[in-house]
Amino acid sequence: MRTVSLASLNAADKSAFVSELGDIYEHAPWVAEAVAGQRPFATLAAVHDAMTAAVRAAPGEQRLTFIKGHPDLAGKAARAGAMTADSVAEQASAGLDRLSEQEFAEFHRLNDGYKAKFGIPFIVCVRRHTKDSILRSFAQRLANDAAAEEKAALEEIFRITALRLDQRVEAADKLKVHGRISTHVLDTCNGFPARGVKIELWELSANGDRRMIAGTQTNRDGRTDQPLIGGRPVPIGCYELRFHVGEHFARVGVPLADPPFLGVVPVQFWVSEPEAHYHVPLLATPWSYATYRGS
């Protein structure tokens, strides 16, 4: 993806600035235009704050038109190729581009119900979600009133645009849009970090589907060189870490049962805050283990 520096955005003429950031807000270059005169921006956070303020300050009619300009989730716009490139990539991140016919129908039913009630499309920052959590969110938000939903729609839009800015613009500061899943493994039988332990991270769906997201192994500190998820929001949903500790204990020569009591240790947990750090370590012996949300 092409990126641009905050410095060059500050130095550009107005039309170049609008050309660079015009599509951050879906089909709404007027937001970039509205803030161009406030340059120079000291930080990326200042750019984001100015743009959200411009949307809030716009006449109600214009804001509503803007909200209505967003594509349906997993909708016809997607199939017809009428979404911005960003929207296409975002909807793919939650698997909305590969729904079964039944799921596609379910999303349409919910979209139609939502539009019938509120007159706007259902907007959600899909990079923060899994298919399951979008469906859950749909159900919760359908119970709201119109004012609450206009507010909710704007909050989701600002999350979407914060992520777009974060990807597009290089600056000294970072927007708080990234979460992390990390782990480490301690061999508490031997009092040292467990090295070379294979670890997988899976995303679990309510319908029983499982999708492996990351596979790695621990380094000499019992940690992984990279977080299992990092540099992006962690989609709200259910995850399973799988720790291959049986192989580790066989390797370090601890006496074991045959087959060993523990082979692969699964740890299932739910992520509720996409921008948070989920550090989920494992303290293991051949006969016991403990895990916790750490820091």
Add this chain to the structure above:
Amino acid sequence: MRTVSLASLNAADKSAFVSELGDIYEHAPWVAEAVAGQRPFATLAAVHDAMTAAVRAAPGEQRLTFIKGHPDLAGKAARAGAMTADSVAEQASAGLDRLSEQEFAEFHRLNDGYKAKFGIPFIVCVRRHTKDSILRSFAQRLANDAAAEEKAALEEIFRITALRLDQRVEAADKLKVHGRISTHVLDTCNGFPARGVKIELWELSANGDRRMIAGTQTNRDGRTDQPLIGGRPVPIGCYELRFHVGEHFARVGVPLADPPFLGVVPVQFWVSEPEAHYHVPLLATPWSYATYRGS
């Protein structure tokens, strides 16, 4: 199943005694005949010891014929209805009566290879096994020599007959043929046993199949009224306990994330000793848990 008391066996005339215990050893009423004169037996263990001694004392030829009289695992005898009722029930316990065509072929291939090498059928006490562990055992035992396998076959037979005696005869003593899987759940956030926690026990196969064996919930002591497996050998294999702790913490009113960090906690472990007690407790908070093989 019809049972008989040790006292009445001791009091019966010889032919009645042989009639009662003649089929404990597969197609070999001569074993019961050989020990009838040693009555009265003080304990059931004494009956079992006398019968195993009679087999060991028999001429080599007779012992071999006896071993050869055992049915193939999952073999044609099973399909042709030529096994004793006990054998039928035993093979069903490990799922050998519902093999896929591919698995059936695999067992035949192994049986034939085993017979070709040793001249006897492959005998294993299937009540102590899962399909996976039988296949593993096949592979290990095919590497033995003939003397080791005659010894192994007899040991398996004595395990089979001990289980049959245990089911058939009521006595003051018990043969050591039963294992156990049990658990308890402590809410370490509140310092009390977790009551009403749903628990399931699943048996996991190497091919990804899962079969639920038991479903229950904890009582006021955080234990289950009955062990999850008890009163029988625990088949060698991989198990998963599933603890529904998320519901518990919601019920007792602890503040939780939405969705809660922990919903269902899976604990996977392997059983290697069918006659042992596997006590696998869970100490849990909404954000952490520990498990171990206890006592």
Add this chain to the structure above:
Amino acid sequence: MRTVSLASLNAADKSAFVSELGDIYEHAPWVAEAVAGQRPFATLAAVHDAMTAAVRAAPGEQRLTFIKGHPDLAGKAARAGAMTADSVAEQASAGLDRLSEQEFAEFHRLNDGYKAKFGIPFIVCVRRHTKDSILRSFAQRLANDAAAEEKAALEEIFRITALRLDQRVEAADKLKVHGRISTHVLDTCNGFPARGVKIELWELSANGDRRMIAGTQTNRDGRTDQPLIGGRPVPIGCYELRFHVGEHFARVGVPLADPPFLGVVPVQFWVSEPEAHYHVPLLATPWSYATYRGS
């Protein structure tokens, strides 16, 4: 101590009954007299309930005189030998018979303050207390009003008399007057109970004093043959269990640092409910341990 059976109490003539139970209530044989006619009692609990009811039903003047008949804690009655034998033994249990001059003065100051405010002696069931918790209780109760303190005094008296009945009378039922401290030790490195681990229980005072109450070692189940405290209330206070796990791991041949990371593991906890069961296990490896209030 001489005991008497409930059956013989039920069968005795009135004067023998009063002679047996006349001193359960301090200097108040009239309580036994009042309930003699209600015999036979089906349970020991019924005896206790009848006697407490008799006290509650007595005229206020008589009840007050009765309350005033109790000795001061650690007071002149103690030194002058004017207490009942039960009171002497009870006060000794909390160490009130071996106070330093300074502590003796402190108790006198509090007693005098209490009597000046409420006109009755400070009454507490000392078998449920340590010196520290009595002082804490003094401070809390001095803040009450007179009605609350008459109520509190009676409740303490009924705890005292329940304990006396429990010791004096043999019956099929037991009064709920006993608590327990127990433990067990698991070697989670090896997956078995840790046998032969030396364990001490100490009572800790706020002034830094330490007193060893019990010393034992674990049996083959990793438990102690007897609870560390049992068959009596567990005095409210601070305790330390000391587990000699370093010696255990040296014995079972696990590789250790020199000196080993863990030698003696101290676990300090407070007892707040004297009639409760405090099960405080230890799960240990040479490099880690966990403890919790279990069940």
Add this chain to the structure above:
Amino acid sequence: MRTVSLASLNAADKSAFVSELGDIYEHAPWVAEAVAGQRPFATLAAVHDAMTAAVRAAPGEQRLTFIKGHPDLAGKAARAGAMTADSVAEQASAGLDRLSEQEFAEFHRLNDGYKAKFGIPFIVCVRRHTKDSILRSFAQRLANDAAAEEKAALEEIFRITALRLDQRVEAADKLKVHGRISTHVLDTCNGFPARGVKIELWELSANGDRRMIAGTQTNRDGRTDQPLIGGRPVPIGCYELRFHVGEHFARVGVPLADPPFLGVVPVQFWVSEPEAHYHVPLLATPWSYATYRGS
């Protein structure tokens, strides 16, 4: 303490160099003289290696004289003021300057026995030791033969001189002479780091003495701003961390017993490797805790 940079040592004339580093080796400026010509040194490790090589390369007689030039531990030299300033400070670090008369006599007895057997003073790098571990080391080394002890004496001298170089010379590299004790505290009831928890570190002696070494409290990450011991060797010995978790749980509003089950949690452990990092965290709820040697 005055320090000097490696660069200026490399640039100095020989006599200035020897003047700066002449007392690194006790009463032996010839060691500095022997390496002056090897300058420039790229790293501090290279200085140390050159100096140890010079000692090893010296004639046996000279090396022995050098070894004999070291002061007795806690000896008359100490009391007579005839040690180098470094030796004085080092012996003070292990408390050898404040021995009781009895301990002083014990050290003398051991020193004399050692000298009588080996003809050299007992040399040990006291900054890596407590009084207890020095006595333990004495006992172990008295069992050696003379060759082993000359080797042991040199190794201890090189540890001493590495520490002196580390304190005296500023360089880009660090010698591996420092260990660390650190901790962090997680509130696993709430799933977040425990902030503001008071922590003390005590050094425990075999004779029952206790000395508080550090007192601090956890920051918002549940860690301490500084390690409890850092920037120096961690003396071999027994330590106790004391975590005031009861106050924490009262502060965050978790329901507690009265008094709370856990007040102060003591964790006792032994340090065997003075240059290692001992990370000893606490995972706690109001009713349970776990600790381990982490990383």
